[in-house]
Amino acid sequence: MKILVCISNVPDTTTKITFNSDNTEFNASGVQFILNPYDEIALSKAIDLCEGGKGTITVIHVGEASTEPTIRKALAIGADDAVRIDAAPSDAYFVAYQIAAYAKDKNFDMILTGRESIDYNGAQVAAMLGEFLDLPSISIIKKLDLNGNKATLSREIEGGKEVVEVDGPFIASCAEGVAEWKIPNMRGIMSARTKPLEVLAAQSLETLSVVEKFETPTPRGAVKMVDAANVAKLVDLLHNEAKVI
Amino acid sequence: MSVLVYVEHAEGKFKKSTFEVVSYAKAIAQQLNTNLVALAIGNLSAEQLSSLGTYGAQKVLHVNDAQLGTFNAQAYTSILSDAAQKEGATVVVLANSFSGKGLAPRLAVRLKAGLASGVVALPTIQGASLSVKRTAYSGKAFAHVKLSGAINVLALNANAYPVSEQPVNAEVVSLASSAKPTDFKTSVKEIVRASDKISLPEADLVVSAGRGMKGPENWHLIEELAESLGAATACSKPVSDAGWRPHEEHVGQTGISVSPNLYIAVGISGAIQHLAGVSSSKTIVVINKDPEAPFFKVADYGIVGDAMEVVPQLTAAMKAYSQNG
Ligand SMILES: Cc1cc2nc3c(=O)[nH]c(=O)nc-3n(C[C@H](O)[C@H](O)[C@H](O)COP(=O)(O)OP(=O)(O)OC[C@H]3O[C@@H](n4cnc5c(N)ncnc54)[C@H](O)[C@@H]3O)c2cc1C
Numbered sequence: 001m002k003i004l005v006c007i008s009n010v011p012d013t014t015t016k017i018t019f020n021s022d023n024t025e026f027n028a029s030g031v032q033f034i035l036n037p038y039d040e041i042a043l044s045k046a047i048d049l050c051e052g053g054k055g056t057i058t059v060i061h062v063g064e065a066s067t068e069p070t071i072r073k074a075l076a077i078g079a080d081d082a083v084r085i086d087a088a089p090s091d092a093y094f095v096a097y098q099i100a101a102y103a104k105d106k107n108f109d110m111i112l113t114g115r116e117s118i119d120y121n122g123a124q125v126a127a128m129l130g131e132f133l134d135l136p137s138i139s140i141i142k143k144l145d146l147n148g149n150k151a152t153l154s155r156e157i158e159g160g161k162e163v164v165e166v167d168g169p170f171i172a173s174c175a176e177g178v179a180e181w182k183i184p185n186m187r188g189i190m191s192a193r194t195k196p197l198e199v200l201a202a203q204s205l206e207t208l209s210v211v212e213k214f215e216t217p218t219p220r221g222a223v224k225m226v227d228a229a230n231v232a233k234l235v236d237l238l239h240n241e242a243k244v245i
Numbered sequence: 246m247s248v249l250v251y252v253e254h255a256e257g258k259f260k261k262s263t264f265e266v267v268s269y270a271k272a273i274a275q276q277l278n279t280n281l282v283a284l285a286i287g288n289l290s291a292e293q294l295s296s297l298g299t300y301g302a303q304k305v306l307h308v309n310d311a312q313l314g315t316f317n318a319q320a321y322t323s324i325l326s327d328a329a330q331k332e333g334a335t336v337v338v339l340a341n342s343f344s345g346k347g348l349a350p351r352l353a354v355r356l357k358a359g360l361a362s363g364v365v366a367l368p369t370i371q372g373a374s375l376s377v378k379r380t381a382y383s384g385k386a387f388a389h390v391k392l393s394g395a396i397n398v399l400a401l402n403a404n405a406y407p408v409s410e411q412p413v414n415a416e417v418v419s420l421a422s423s424a425k426p427t428d429f430k431t432s433v434k435e436i437v438r439a440s441d442k443i444s445l446p447e448a449d450l451v452v453s454a455g456r457g458m459k460g461p462e463n464w465h466l467i468e469e470l471a472e473s474l475g476a477a478t479a480c481s482k483p484v485s486d487a488g489w490r491p492h493e494e495h496v497g498q499t500g501i502s503v504s505p506n507l508y509i510a511v512g513i514s515g516a517i518q519h520l521a522g523v524s525s526s527k528t529i530v531v532i533n534k535d536p537e538a539p540f541f542k543v544a545d546y547g548i549v550g551d552a553m554e555v556v557p558q559l560t561a562a563m564k565a566y567s568q569n570g
């Protein structure tokens with residue numbers, strides 16, 4: 001079994017998001033970048049599936065050389081080898097196009113992504129890959145079981161879940177619950193340095209979406225405190241002032 | 246030219262989020278001075294279909310056959326892209342729902358369209374392109390994205406645009422499916438829906454609780470408050486990690502993002518990862534025994550007190566309010 005896991009490099013979850021003075025670019029100074037948490041879940045699932053030599057895992061990342069620590073982290077957690085497409089990931093369309101170009105003649109049995117990258121949050125790459133590769137894509141899965149060539153996946157829907165079966169190769173984007181997080185051990189960290197990391201040039205592509213500017217949410221007014229002994233006052237404020245009930 | 250809107254339904258019924266999407270698409274059609282065409286797939290009554298006219302859809306395309314009763318991203322993409330081309334759509338609007346997230350990106354690739362998901366406002370039309378505001382960085386920021394496809398796809402967040410009625414007579418047209426046999430590589434085995442519960446991602450009102458509730462045995466207090474309001478319930482990540490509540494209820498950066506009119510946070514400290522998923526709520530109420538809890542800094546209303554006492558009192562006050570009002 002051959003599994004490809006797509007990984008992105010994102011600001012740490014505790015990062016306070018700020019932009020440059022004209023709000024056109026993310027201010028990355030002093031920001032710690034990490035492996036996208038959902039991609040870690042996808043990778044953890046791949047490792048479970050390949051346990052005991054049942055398969056190999058390649059991780060792929062579209063990004064510049066500065067992202068290599070994140071790729072090494074994925075190798076330390078347990079991927080066998082890595083590919084980096086050398087380009088700034090301008091949007092999901094660009095990213096999916098590059099990954100599809102790499103994957104199209106490699107016969108992966110499964111391509112896993114995270115449910116979304118916590119920076120762009122498009123939740124777009126998996127389904128785009130499906131379209132580029134003409135493969136089924138199941139977005140936002142919470143469970144994945146393999147039985148021979150047949151995969152049973154449980155995907156999230158509003159107020160419930162849907163159980164989907166698929167034969168043959170597929171693409172899925174993984175949410176919490178798919179696997180337990182794997183923590184790299186010492187051996188993993190040591191071997192990550194010597195595992196193969198191939199760097200490939202990107203294909204050029206017309207862009208259809210450009211971020212013109214960013215904006216941070218307008219801060220709320222000062223909090224209005226209500227006495228714990230007078231909760232009826234809160235009900236009154238919610239009805240008459242906030243008008244939400 | 247036209248604007249095409251994909252209308253999602255659950256077991257033959259449209260949801261509020263569908264009417265939001267139709268109202269939003271109608272506003273774009275008006276900006277572009279063109280017609281709004283809706284497309285529905287699956288089992289729906291004539292009455293449901295024509296009800297879309299209430300929100301301004303002049304034409305409702307309906308595609309149904311035995312294979313289309315359940316969601317299939319590939320087949321639905323084929324049908325939508327075909328309709329978009331036949332109707333000469335320049336904008337396609339969908340809900341940024343779970344299914345929408347499976348569908349919109351495929352559709353964008355198939356149509357070579359620009360795509361913005363997590364959209365929260367009407368676009369500004371700039372000649373042939375459009376600029377639209379969407380969430381980014383897990384709700385910590387917004388991005389204004391310019392789309393320059395010959396056709397562009399927008400996936401609208403729940404609760405981001407109000408439902409507005411603009412009644413017209415909707416012409417309902419049945420269409421043959423344009424899905425290909427090779428689209429059916431997946432099959433839905435089971436759909437589990439907690440029917441008595443309000444769906445969290447789309448909820449108007451949310452009551453959420455954290456570790457301050459001490460344990461699952463106290464959650465009935467949260468459920469009773471939610472019930473008195475008709476709200477959905479949610480929780481912080483450590484609560485679902487500990488198995489006190491199901492993972493589907495976990496909100497925040499690594500969980501569900503919500504943007505209800507009212508978010509009541511009980512015994513939640515207000516960590517940045519939690520706030521990321523809830524900060525776009527219209528009104529935030531925080532109940533916490535620690536006056537220094539960071540959540541108060543981003544709240545509209547706060548109560549300092551013990552949840553075990555405050556929550557039952559609030560439930561009683563809500564009940565009294567709904568009986569009188
Ligand atoms: C990679 C990563 C991703 C994460 N993603 C998320 C996410 O998506 N969502 C999320 O929620 N968290 C997330 N977290 C965790 C987050 O950092 C916090 O740890 C978490 O939100 C804290 O949960 P809490 O507020 O319920 O618990 P605590 O921080 O323990 O806070 C409990 C609160 O309850 C109050 N309290 C205690 N007793 C009472 C009482 N009797 N009455 C009233 N109040 C009381 C306390 O004063 C305190 O403020 C993430 C963390 C990491 C590292």
Ligand SMILES: Nc1ncnc2c1ncn2[C@@H]1O[C@H](COP(=O)(O)O)[C@@H](O)[C@H]1O
Binds near residue numbers: 008063092116
């Ligand atoms: N630059 C990238 N390189 C490789 N994979 C990526 C990249 N960006 C996103 N992905 C994958 O696509 C998933 C969804 O990302 P997005 O569509 O950006 O929300 C992520 O969880 C990753 O698995």
